[in-house]
Amino acid sequence: xxxxxxxxxxxxxxxxxxxxxxxxxxxxxxxxxxxxxxxxxxxxxxxxxxxxxxxxxxxxxxxxxxxxxxxxxxxxxxxxxxxxxxxxxxxxxxxxxxxxxxxxxxxxxxxxxxxxxxxxxxxxxxxxxxxxxxxxxxxxxxxxxxxxxxxxxxxxxxxxxxxxxxxxxxxxxxxxxxxxxxxxxxxxxxxxxxxxxxxxxxxxxxxxxxxxxxxxxxxxxxxxxxxxxxxxxxxxxxxxxxxxxxxxxxxxxxxxxxxxxxxxxxxxxxxxxxxxxxxxxxxxxxxxxxxxxxxxxxxxxxxxxxxxxxx
Amino acid sequence: xxxxxxxxxxxxxxxxxxxxxxxxxxxxxxxxxxxxxxxxxxxxxxxxxxxxxxxxxxxxxxxxxxxxxxxxxxxxxxxxxxxxxxxxxxxxxxxxxxxxxxxxxxxxxxxxxxxxxxxxxxxxxxxxxxxxxxxxxxxxxxxxxxxxxxxxxxxxxxxxxxxxxxxxxxxxxxxxxxxxxxxxxxxxxxxxxxxxxxxxxxxxxxxxxxxxxxxxxxxxxxxxxxxxxxxxxxxxxxxxxxxxxxxxxxxxxxxxxxxxxxxxxxxxxxxxxxxxxxxxxxxxxxxxxxxxxxxxxxxxxxxxxxxxxxxxxxxxxxxxxxxxxxxxxxxxxxxxxxxxxxxxxxxxxxxxxxxxxxxxxxxxxxxxxxxxxxxxxxxxxxxxxxxxxxxxxxxxxxxxxxxxxxxxxxxxxxxxxxx
Numbered sequence: 001x002x003x004x005x006x007x008x009x010x011x012x013x014x015x016x017x018x019x020x021x022x023x024x025x026x027x028x029x030x031x032x033x034x035x036x037x038x039x040x041x042x043x044x045x046x047x048x049x050x051x052x053x054x055x056x057x058x059x060x061x062x063x064x065x066x067x068x069x070x071x072x073x074x075x076x077x078x079x080x081x082x083x084x085x086x087x088x089x090x091x092x093x094x095x096x097x098x099x100x101x102x103x104x105x106x107x108x109x110x111x112x113x114x115x116x117x118x119x120x121x122x123x124x125x126x127x128x129x130x131x132x133x134x135x136x137x138x139x140x141x142x143x144x145x146x147x148x149x150x151x152x153x154x155x156x157x158x159x160x161x162x163x164x165x166x167x168x169x170x171x172x173x174x175x176x177x178x179x180x181x182x183x184x185x186x187x188x189x190x191x192x193x194x195x196x197x198x199x200x201x202x203x204x205x206x207x208x209x210x211x212x213x214x215x216x217x218x219x220x221x222x223x224x225x226x227x228x229x230x231x232x233x234x235x236x237x238x239x240x241x242x243x244x245x246x247x248x249x250x251x252x253x254x255x256x257x258x259x260x261x262x263x264x265x266x267x268x269x270x271x272x273x274x275x276x277x278x279x280x281x282x283x284x285x286x287x288x289x290x291x292x293x294x295x296x297x298x299x300x301x302x303x304x305x306x307x308x309x310x311x
Numbered sequence: 312x313x314x315x316x317x318x319x320x321x322x323x324x325x326x327x328x329x330x331x332x333x334x335x336x337x338x339x340x341x342x343x344x345x346x347x348x349x350x351x352x353x354x355x356x357x358x359x360x361x362x363x364x365x366x367x368x369x370x371x372x373x374x375x376x377x378x379x380x381x382x383x384x385x386x387x388x389x390x391x392x393x394x395x396x397x398x399x400x401x402x403x404x405x406x407x408x409x410x411x412x413x414x415x416x417x418x419x420x421x422x423x424x425x426x427x428x429x430x431x432x433x434x435x436x437x438x439x440x441x442x443x444x445x446x447x448x449x450x451x452x453x454x455x456x457x458x459x460x461x462x463x464x465x466x467x468x469x470x471x472x473x474x475x476x477x478x479x480x481x482x483x484x485x486x487x488x489x490x491x492x493x494x495x496x497x498x499x500x501x502x503x504x505x506x507x508x509x510x511x512x513x514x515x516x517x518x519x520x521x522x523x524x525x526x527x528x529x530x531x532x533x534x535x536x537x538x539x540x541x542x543x544x545x546x547x548x549x550x551x552x553x554x555x556x557x558x559x560x561x562x563x564x565x566x567x568x569x570x571x572x573x574x575x576x577x578x579x580x581x582x583x584x585x586x587x588x589x590x591x592x593x594x595x596x597x598x599x600x601x602x603x604x605x606x607x608x609x610x611x612x613x614x615x616x617x618x619x620x621x622x623x624x625x626x627x628x629x630x631x632x633x634x635x636x637x638x639x640x641x642x643x644x645x646x647x648x649x650x651x652x653x654x655x656x657x658x659x660x661x662x663x664x665x666x667x668x669x670x671x672x673x674x675x676x677x678x679x680x681x682x683x684x685x686x687x688x689x690x691x692x693x694x695x696x697x698x699x700x701x702x703x704x705x706x707x708x709x710x711x712x713x714x715x716x717x718x719x720x721x722x723x724x725x726x727x728x729x730x
Contacts, residue, residue: 045433050433053444054437054444057444124361130668132668132669142665142668142669143591143594143665143669144669145668145669145670147668147670164668173513173514173515176449176450177449177450177451177452177512177513178446178450179438179445179446179450179452179453179456180437180438180443180444180445180446181444181446182437197434197437197444198430198431198434199429199430199431199434199435199437199438200360200429200430200431200434201425201428201429201430201452202370202371202428202430203450203452203509205367205370206370206371206510206513206515206516206662206663207513207515208515208667209514209515209667210667210668211367211368211666211667211668211670213367214367215360215367215370215430216359216430217359217360217361217363217365217366218358218359218360218361219358219359240431241359241430242359242360242429242430242431243430243431244430299514299515300514301514
């Protein structure tokens with residue numbers, strides 16, 4: 001409905017509204033919705049968006065209508081067809097990740113491939129992977145980590161590199177603390193966020209021992225020509241401001257049998273990914289033949305993300 | 312009954328909208344601050360929380376620091392209730408209602424600080440029980456929402472009921488009030504314990520993940536909350552006919568001395584454990600007390616807090632000092648400042664610095680954060696001022712359903728009857 005209107009150039013105010021519906025006839029004049037609209041500070045908030053319930057509680061029909069609404073909103077905002085998938089976890093799959101610390105050279109190609117794939121805000125740029133430069137003499141000691149290393153060439157003499165992203169814990173503290181159940185662990189072991197349910201309290205960020213959760217402090221700035229149109233509701237679809245986001249092991253790709261973007265881009269083959277339940281998988285090979293460790297094991301978060309020294 | 316209650320409401324409105332020049336000036340000043348705060352908050356709504364200086368590394372800041380401090384102030388109302396009701400100590404009993412009004416104002420500010428801190432205030436209904444999806448009993452924040460609101464309702468009901476009884480010149484029903492007031496004691500403990508557990512339960516943050524965090528919260532709350540009341544009681548004695556005995560004030564001061572000593576002891580115990588064992592967890596204490604890698608923003612505040620706390624303790628401990636009004640008031644200001652630093656920024660910032668991956672992001676509040684906070688404090692002060700304005704004449708029996716009215720309400724004189 002109203003397609004002609006929706007493709008019109010979004011003005012700056014509408015751009016700042018972050019995925020709010022544009023069809024004025026959809027708006028309710030009810031008091032609650034009006035107050036809520038004022039609170040978003042964006043001036044536009046459709047009744048459907050305001051009243052949308054937690055993704056886990058939606059019926060199939062409701063999911064379809066939510067997806068249709070989101071795709072319409074993205075079309076209006078970016079002028080492109082963005083597909084929002086809802087592919088569920090595959091049965092018999094739990095994703096695991098292993099990272100070879102002796103191979104990683106700290107080039108940060110994974111960081112940028114991730115940003116491109118997952119539609120993060122470009123300015124300020126949100127990065128889901130943080131590569132730490134560590135002293136060889138100190139080993140894995142985070143208090144000696146250099147976050148903003150920028151030499152002409154990597155690896156630097158006397159250093160090694162440790163990329164950190166969501167560890168997809170079996171006992172995720174972030175999920176436990178969320179006051180509204182806006183984040184949960186899926187059956188394939190991926191912790192996801194419902195960006196339409198998150199209230200932005202950032203308790204999960206305080207709870208995460210890996211700095212893996214990121215907040216949209218301002219309106220995400222995603223230029224239309226840089227949008228990755230192949231998205232997942234629980235993954236890389238464009239986010240509104242004021243909500244938390246995180247690495248999902250590229251749920252939009254991995255549930256279709258593709259590697260995460262960071263695995264695919266890595267020039268040194270440091271990144272291994274696969275199904276922990278499949279005995280023939282590369283991840284199981286690593287677990288069987290290398291000695292692995294988990295970051296901050298003592299916190300008992302039980303990550304499905306393993307580090308190892310391959311050589 | 313209903314008609315009386317309606318009159319109670321309209322009369323209350325009548326009282327709070329009429330006052331002296333000073334009253335208008337004070338209320339006007341608060342309204343001005345609220346306007347500034349609202350203006351800053353509208354800016355924050357439009358731009359997002361990016362107008363604060365919080366970032367992914369330090370994801371909570373000034374707002375949550377103030378929230379935590381004020382939960383303590385709200386909890387401290389019981390400081391007066393315990394001796395008043397358990398020991399049936401009359402001199403304090405009369406002023407318990409003031410403590411409860413203070414609790415209400417503090418809670419209003421607490422909820423305000425939470426509201427301005429969340430990224431999507433338009434989704435507030437998600438956190439409402441039954442309507443939304445409250446992650447209870449897992450999330451400590453869900454617990455906090457429940458206990459804070461319950462405590463607010465409880466105090467609000469007791470205060471309103473007591474004033475309504477005074478207004479209608481009836482004695483309150485003791486069987487109703489006493490259990491509620493007694494209930495408010497564990498409730499007050501619970502709001503502060505749950506708020507402490509909010510931080511305490513995070514294994515990712517060693518600075519907070521300490522078993523004595525909740526006891527420390529309670530001990531420091533019982534210092535700062537009554538400090539406000541002690542000053543307030545003196546002001547009320549001077550400006551109204553409310554008679555508050557010296558005895559009551561000194562008794563509260565004495566109780567405060569014990570909690571202050573206990574608070575210092577707990578702080579020392581925590582510091583000893585961290586500094587002496589010197590494990591990797593010591594970095595947060597180092598950041599707070601000595602600075603880390605050349606970053607020492609918090610250091611002067613941390614030491615000021617310790618110094619103020621210690622001096623205030625001495626002032627309250629020695630009877631000769633605490634019965635000297637000047638020294639007593641100095642002690643109140645010092646302990647208030649000490650706890651404000653310790654429980655506000657001194658708790659939140661070193662909890663998050665260095666961050667989970669060892670990065671040091673130096674946080675200081677932005678102008679927006681300070682303006683919004685000033686607005687919320689002004690709302691709290693306004694709520695307290697208005698409640699006080701109506702409550703004092705009712706408590707004194709100066710203004711009731713039958714008394715305190717102006718003569719203009721007399722019927723017009725009738726003309727003599729013409730024969």
